[in-house]
Amino acid sequence: MEFVYIVRFGEIWIKGKNRRFFEQALEQNIRRTLSRAGRDTKIEKERGRLYVLESADDPGETAALLSRVPGIVSVSVGIRCEKSVESLAENGLKLMRKMALAPVSFKVESKRADKTFPIPSPQLSRAVAEHLLTHGLDVPVDVHRPEMVFGVEIQQHGAYAFCRTLRGAGGLPAGVSGKVALLLSGGIDSPVAGYRMQKRGATVEPVYFHGFPFTSDMVKDKVARLAKKLAFYQDSLTLHVVNFTPVLTALKQSCPEKFTIIVMRRFMVRIAAEIAEKSGCRALVTGDNLGQVASQTLDNLECVTEASPLMILRPLLSFDKFEIIEQAKQIGTYDISIEPHEDCCALFVPKFPEIYGKPEEARKAENGMDIYGLVAECVVSTEEISV
Numbered sequence: 286m287e288f289v290y291i292v293r294f295g296e297i298w299i300k301g302k303n304r305r306f307f308e309q310a311l312e313q314n315i316r317r318t319l320s321r322a323g324r325d326t327k328i329e330k331e332r333g334r335l336y337v338l339e340s341a342d343d344p345g346e347t348a349a350l351l352s353r354v355p356g357i358v359s360v361s362v363g364i365r366c367e368k369s370v371e372s373l374a375e376n377g378l379k380l381m382r383k384m385a386l387a388p389v390s391f392k393v394e395s396k397r398a399d400k401t402f403p404i405p406s407p408q409l410s411r412a413v414a415e416h417l418l419t420h421g422l423d424v425p426v427d428v429h430r431p432e433m434v435f436g437v438e439i440q441q442h443g444a445y446a447f448c449r450t451l452r453g454a455g456g457l458p459a460g461v462s463g464k465v466a467l468l469l470s471g472g473i474d475s476p477v478a479g480y481r482m483q484k485r486g487a488t489v490e491p492v493y494f495h496g497f498p499f500t501s502d503m504v505k506d507k508v509a510r511l512a513k514k515l516a517f518y519q520d521s522l523t524l525h526v527v528n529f530t531p532v533l534t535a536l537k538q539s540c541p542e543k544f545t546i547i548v549m550r551r552f553m554v555r556i557a558a559e560i561a562e563k564s565g566c567r568a569l570v571t572g573d574n575l576g577q578v579a580s581q582t583l584d585n586l587e588c589v590t591e592a593s594p595l596m597i598l599r600p601l602l603s604f605d606k607f608e609i610i611e612q613a614k615q616i617g618t619y620d621i622s623i624e625p626h627e628d629c630c631a632l633f634v635p636k637f638p639e640i641y642g643k644p645e646e647a648r649k650a651e652n653g654m655d656i657y658g659l660v661a662e663c664v665v666s667t668e669e670i671s672v
Contacts, residue, residue, distance in 0.1 A: 286383055288344040289365050289445055290351055291438065292335040295358040296457055310458040311335070311356040318354055318517060319347065331440050332398050338365075344384070352451040353616060355484040355518055356458035361436060363447030368402055370409070373437050374416035377446035381422075386448055388433035390425050393417070395437040402439045413437055413446075454484055459519040462486030465598065466561035467515075467570045468553060469493050469524075471507045471626055474572030474601055476618040477609050479515050481600040482570050488519050490564050492557045494529040504626040509670060514618050516672045525560050528666040529553075532659050539653035543639040546580045548650050551592035552659065558594040559664045566595075573599045577606065579638040588647040 292315070297307040312328060312335060319326050319337070324347050329336040339347055344362045351360045364380045366372040393410040404412065414426055417435065436447040467479040469491035479489045493508045509524060516522035532552045540548050557569050573581050580589075590597055601609055613619035639646075 286342075286379075287338060287340045287365070288347075288380075289363045289447075290337040290339070290344070290348060291361040291363050291445060291447060292337060292351060292357055293359045293361075293453070294333075294335075294356055295455060297356065298333065307356070307458060307461055308335075310461050311354075313520075314356065314458050314460070314518065315351065315354055317520065318350060321517060322346075322350055324350070331442055334438075334440070336445075348449070348451055352453050353518070354458075355454050355456045355480075355486070357453035358455050359450055359453050361447040361450040363436070363438075363445045366444045366446050368399075368439060368444045370404070370412045370416055373444060373446045374413050374420060377413075377435060377437075377448060378417065378421050380446065381448050384449065386433065388424055388431070390427035390431045391417075391422065391433040391435055392426055392428045392431040393435045393437060395439070397439045399439045399441050409437060409439075456484030457486035459483040459486060460488050464488045464490055464564070464566045465568045465570045466525075466557050466564065466566040466595075467491045468557055468572075469508055469512060470572070471504050471511070471622065471624075472572070473613050473619065473622040474574060474577075474609055476511045476515060476572075476622065477612045477616070478570055478572040478600050480518070480612070480616050480618075482598065483515065483518050485600075487570075489515055489570065490523060490525070490561070490566055491515065492525045492527060492560055494527045494553055494556075496529045496533045499530070499533050501626060507621060507624055507626050509672065510621050511618055512670075512672045514616060514621070522672045523564070524670040524672050525564075526668040526670060527556055527560070527663050528668075529556075529663060531662050532556075535654050535659060541650050542635045543637055544642065544647060544650035545635050546638055547585055547588050547642050547647050548654075550580060550589045551647060551651070552656075552663075554589055554593035554595075554597065555656070555660050556663045559660060560667060561595055569593060569595050569597045571597060571599055572601055574601045574604055574606065574609065579634075579640050582640055584641040584643065585639070588642045588644050591644045592647075 326337050326339045364376045366376045393414045395406040395409040397406045438445045465487045467489045469475045491512045512524045
């Protein structure tokens, strides 16, 4: 059966004369995402809509993929019909049977973009509902709280019936807002932070700090798989794997224990900024969540920010942890993130960490360390992996 996925976008509509640029970027991202997933599809455009056509047995996987593409606000699974009440209702019933939908109530919503079609939207909805009720859909109409919305669209070049709509990621197409360097760990938060930036149109360039033998190569593999999930939504992705062992060794030798994590993160932003500038990135992105752990109090975030040559974006700052977990599950990173392999920060947490650090105290804690030499050593030995 040939399914039609009706793709809608929101913010792109307010872009005025630049709207075509955003639409083209979204179309390219859709093609790339579906191609990488091995889906054989074609795309048509008409009046603020993208129509993805696919012959398949089950549309569920493709619809789910499209719903996660940044820039899409909703996706409906539908079928192309002739411009008649009978065709819309009868093909819609075939679609419902194919998708094994058995609602307990329904209503019909119509949109008539083609004003030459003689039946106005309210009357069209009633006519299609009557035809459905007399030709096999033996459930009541509920216009207030229906279990299923049966949708009808009349466009210039065709008509469509649909009976399942998924909420999309929203935002802007990845790649239209420039490039940012993402400090990517093996945890739950940082991949979600990267995806949130992709939703705002950014391309992410992940930087991972690998501290062998303090952390195993299994963590490196885990982070590479997380990066691959993010690569799904943009043109290309390079993972920068920093040899962070020289800094970790120096921390153990010279840094006061309670400042270990603060100073570690100050080194991370310095190194990431060097890599970012070489890669054409305009900012750093972290998965910081205000108050979640000791290093993420306002005082300690200020200590880290002070050390960064680039601005630091923190898209998860005000998120509830359960919101972050839910987003991680939606984008497919959660199961990877909870694998039991810890990163540098988790392994070096002191027994009594500083909670209200001050920048001058952090600078004092670094006094015995060769900051510039360690940063240069880590940057030079960084490995680049195309994901």
